[in-house]
Amino acid sequence: MPVVDVHTHIYPPVYTELLRSRDKVPYIRSFPDAPTAGDRLVILPAEDTASTSRGRPIGSEYYDIRQKIAFMDAHKIDISVISLANPWLDWLPLDEAAEVARRVNDDVERMCEEYPKRLYAFGTLPLSASVDKVVAEIERLSTMKHMRGVVVGTAGLGGADLNDPKLDPIYAVFERTGQTVFLHPHWGLPGEVWGPRASEYGHVLPLALGFPLETTIAVNRMLLSGVWDRFQGLNVLIAHSGGTLPFLAGRIESCVAHDAHLKHGGKLERRRDLWDVLKKNIYLDAVIYSEVGLKTAIDASGADRVMFGTDHPFFPPLDTGETEWLSVRLNTRAVQTALRDDQETVEDVMGGNAVRILKLYN
Ligand code: 5CU
Numbered sequence: 001m002p003v004v005d006v007h008t009h010i011y012p013p014v015y016t017e018l019l020r021s022r023d024k025v026p027y028i029r030s031f032p033d034a035p036t037a038g039d040r041l042v043i044l045p046a047e048d049t050a051s052t053s054r055g056r057p058i059g060s061e062y063y064d065i066r067q068k069i070a071f072m073d074a075h076k077i078d079i080s081v082i083s084l085a086n087p088w089l090d091w092l093p094l095d096e097a098a099e100v101a102r103r104v105n106d107d108v109e110r111m112c113e114e115y116p117k118r119l120y121a122f123g124t125l126p127l128s129a130s131v132d133k134v135v136a137e138i139e140r141l142s143t144m145k146h147m148r149g150v151v152v153g154t155a156g157l158g159g160a161d162l163n164d165p166k167l168d169p170i171y172a173v174f175e176r177t178g179q180t181v182f183l184h185p186h187w188g189l190p191g192e193v194w195g196p197r198a199s200e201y202g203h204v205l206p207l208a209l210g211f212p213l214e215t216t217i218a219v220n221r222m223l224l225s226g227v228w229d230r231f232q233g234l235n236v237l238i239a240h241s242g243g244t245l246p247f248l249a250g251r252i253e254s255c256v257a258h259d260a261h262l263k264h265g266g267k268l269e270r271r272r273d274l275w276d277v278l279k280k281n282i283y284l285d286a287v288i289y290s291e292v293g294l295k296t297a298i299d300a301s302g303a304d305r306v307m308f309g310t311d312h313p314f315f316p317p318l319d320t321g322e323t324e325w326l327s328v329r330l331n332t333r334a335v336q337t338a339l340r341d342d343q344e345t346v347e348d349v350m351g352g353n354a355v356r357i358l359k360l361y362n
Pocket residue numbers: 009043056085086203207311314315
């Protein structure tokens with residue numbers, strides 16, 4: 001059974017050129033002075049200030065597909081389903097977004113073409129453009145040989161969130177074309193929640209907590225607005241093992257069941273509950289770095305719906321010269337220990353599920 005990485009990013013050349021031409025977030029710029037000298041990727045407004053000033057270092061592993069293949073070879077990963085990393089195209093002006101999406105998707109498809117049976121991809125959408133342009137790009141992606149769905153953030157169309165009714169034609173086309181939506185965070189939570197000493201703690205609070213909570217909130221908005229009641233065939237792969245969704249599903253359902261406002265609005269009748277959606281519409285990646293978290297994900301959605309991932313090229317080793325990435329080791333070990341007596345299921349989570357769900361090799 002091949003090992004498949006379903007959570008692995010790239011900033012293709014078309015996209016990095018665009019970021020290098022900018023001086024506002026998001027941008028890539030080379031700084032001369034220590035300790036942040038060299039090319040830096042700045043993707044959030046808060047990263048222009050404080051301890052996360054100048055974002056993160058960006059090397060060729062972020063945009064050179066040969067580095068992706070070298071990383072896969074070094075970690076015995078047979079297939080990667082690559083996706084554009086955050087912040088995707090959400091920030092582009094309306095009149096440029098559709099054309100840039102086409103160029104980025106063509107760039108990614110070309111990379112996959114170069115490495116047959118090793119690379120597939122999730123495409124990217126021009127979510128600042130009009131609904132018909134987004135739908136047209138989804139239709140186009142569905143005809144491309146290596147595309148297996150799309151990666152989206154939580155902002156929806158022009159920042160209106162994923163419970164925006166204007167997204168319905170988009171959800172409908174995902175459902176009709178059978179494409180998987182890979183839901184990934186970017187914005188985290190508002191900076192104030194991290195407190196006055198946040199600048200002492202690097203990226204830890206926004207990445208460890210802001211990312212998973214952002215995703216959890218987005219999925220709850222979809223649930224409460226009835227997206228999965230209207231689109232029962234909509235499949236969403238949720239990053240980072242569902243944020244905190246598997247752990248909080250019971251509390252979420254209890255809050256719904258006790259909510260008088262929902263009851264009086266008739267919203268409790270015939271609704272699908274989160275447990276049902278977790279088992280029929282949601283897939284989870286295995287990017288959670290621990291046995292406890294992974295067991296919860298497996299309990300919530302089923303071992304047949306969880307798929308291995310790495311989040312490469314993010315979280316590189318801090319010490320130069322280290323070839324084995326800690327993130328890969330932790331995620332691989334979590335799969336093995338969570339399923340310790342069951343080699344067949346380990347192989348499913350490491351790759352078999354992805355081959356079946358994403359129809360790889362077809
Ligand atoms: O380190 C980070 O900021 C990130 C990011 O931006 N996106 C991601 O997927 N993982 C880590």
